[in-house]
Amino acid sequence: MSESLVFENSELTEMCRYVVSSGGKRLRPALCILSYFACGGKESDVPVSIGAAFEIVHSATLIHDDINDQGEIRRGRKTLHKEYTLTKAIVAGDCMFTVGFRLLSNVRSKIVDYIVEASGAMGAGEFVQKDNEHYSDVTEDDYMRIISGKTAKLFEACAKSGAYVADGTHEEVEALGEFAYNLGLAFQIIDDALDVTGDPRDMGKAIGTDLLEGKPTLPIIYAMQDKAHGSEIRELFEMPSIEHEDVVRALRLISSTDSIRRCMDKAREIAEKAVVFLDSVSESVYKDSLRSLAGFVVDRDR
């Protein structure tokens, strides 16, 4: 990734490095690379290059997301627009998009179709999320539409791209796509649950930010259905701006309901459904790793 993000302007290069060097779980490249080998691909540089491209595009969306959410800390460091400026962060995000696309289009143009589809879905997901901010009548279906676009479609594109360039069969490409799509849903549900129950030191960022921003996440939706505390949580969620102490109170209230357990159950159910799609793929150590990935995604604490 660092090798591809070199620009004539040294500050721009520095900013892109700042973003990609801050770590992250690298799930998207993992999906791409494992899907490639699971379909019998032999050359490691091809899927690594595509995986890097997806991670770069993903990082670009995180920069713009942090601007939109006024995020201050990401992966234990200041967000890019806080460390540099808003203007430079928007531009750096655009440049990272560009580089990601170049890497993808160097391989095969079909891959570009996958990412374009995912990008459109990401945009749509972001729109539905925005329209449901602080809106306490938001439904579980709305939420699934949001995370389908925001997360699952890009996971799907990563796996399909890996399988496609390995010359996987149509059935393999679709099956790995379905696997990754469902994995993305499960991943995002857990991510949103961790915003309620996570330890900020492990997470590298503050918790309770979804609530602070009025984001309609599943733990909040489930908690608003609670008989005892639902109406109080609804009230807090509807408030256009909320004090720190109210966030703490809301998190405690949500944790006192069965919301987090329901989220975990839902995520596990979806992850199990994901694994079934792997039946269409031959056994291999790569398929085993994909299966383990599904386990990791739901059992992680950060």
Added chain:
Amino acid sequence: MSESLVFENSELTEMCRYVVSSGGKRLRPALCILSYFACGGKESDVPVSIGAAFEIVHSATLIHDDINDQGEIRRGRKTLHKEYTLTKAIVAGDCMFTVGFRLLSNVRSKIVDYIVEASGAMGAGEFVQKDNEHYSDVTEDDYMRIISGKTAKLFEACAKSGAYVADGTHEEVEALGEFAYNLGLAFQIIDDALDVTGDPRDMGKAIGTDLLEGKPTLPIIYAMQDKAHGSEIRELFEMPSIEHEDVVRALRLISSTDSIRRCMDKAREIAEKAVVFLDSVSESVYKDSLRSLAGFVVDRDR
């Protein structure tokens, strides 16, 4: 353009249409299409598709620029982030980038290299501009670096792409690239002069905004060198925020110097230099049109 900008989310589609339907001079597609035919290309759908892609990418950068500059009016309409929201405008810009890249990569991957180079340069230009805001010791060289990145490199990419896909010779591709690059410089100088002398009704936007934002443009740089009024203009330019009446005064002061005349001379000189590069291209009605374009660019009043 409208045909390619269709998303599942209808508001996203509507926003993209809002942007591309607002007109503009379409100089970038013109450069691409004319360069294609000037090199003997025969199929109109190829250069039209590339030209559309360039215009879409250009429009995406305008959306993000307007956010960065807090612009309110563009082409006689509210800017996208004012009409919708900042969040949705950032996302819509990203989606337009994506579509632009897809259109380009569908043609030939070399074209993607051209636009990636231009995008890197656009980012760098934006950075130099930002670093010189309200900085009265900014030089003409700094300015030329800014507009090279912000405008000229994309003009160059448009012309080279058109020439390249028409299977123009290496010499033709380079010559049309140099022509367009210089045309871009001349275009931007005139654009910046019009921000001082233009009629807001013709321009579809307010004038004096560069001054308001402390942008280091050539008319301001030249005016700061004026013996009689230079120091007063420097003071106004250095002010981190400036009242409407001071903008009006500054514009009047700049117009009273020889700054605008010097800008016009500079733009004409560069446009003439641009036209010389056309010598390497065979005579045709398309080459004549390119030559006329150079005339239009410097003689326009909007």
